Amino acid sequence: MRxxxxxxxxxxVLVDGNVTGEIGRGLVLLVGVTHGDTEQDADYLAEKVVGLRIFEDAERKMNLSLLDVGGAILSVSQFTLYGDCRKGRRPNFMEAARPEHANRLYEYFNEKxxxxxxxxxxxxxxxxxxxxLVNDGPVTLLLDSRKDF
Structure with missing residues (x-):
């Protein structure tokens, strides 16, 4: 998972002009799933995301987690995170999981x-x-359950 x-x-997030999810302070996540991903990948990343110390404390140092600041998560499925752009100009999405598998794992991740x-x-x-979103900082991080980056 990425x-x-x-x-x-x-x-x-809006779909057809209707708000389907909205948060104040917190994290916006773009979540991608590949073929071999399992619930273990989702568990690892859920715990990692919730525990990331990327919110500022009183001394303006990134020392606080989402739980520490009482923040929320806006989670958005994003198969294009597995787009391969190394050849040509049109991305190849063969590494993105099939929708049935991706949706099941995405929902599991959110429930976790x-x-x-x-x-x-x-x-x-x-x-x-x-x-x-209004990116605060800006702070943007990339996570991969296989630790590819």
């Missing part, structure tokens, strides 16, 4: 985060979405 983590002061005490808002899996 995740783009963006610290945000606010974020929301909820079980850790964090409110999770989402987009709509497979839909054309408009994602709006």
């Amino acid at each position: 995740i783009v983590v963006q610290r945000a002061s606010q974020g929301r 985060i909820r079980s850790l005490g964090v409110r999770v808002e989402t987009g709509v899996f497979g839909a054309m979405m408009e994602v709006e």
Whole structure:
């Protein structure tokens, strides 16, 4: 699994002009799934995301986690994180998981985060979405359950 983590002061997702998920302070996650990903990958990344110390403390140092600041998560499925652009100009998405597998693992990932005490808002899996956020910092991190980067 791959995740783009963006610290945000606010974020929301719209589908056909309707808000499907909205947060204030927290994290906006773009979540991609590949073929061999399992619940272990989702568990690892859920715990990693919730525990990341990327919010500022009183001394303006990144020492606080999402739980420490009472933040929420806006989770958006994003198969294009597995787009391969090395050849030609058109991305190849063969490494992205089939929708049935990806959706099941994406939903499992979101439930795992909820079980850790964090409110999770989402987009709509497979839909054309408009994602709006105010990236706070900006702080943007890349996570991969296989630790490829």
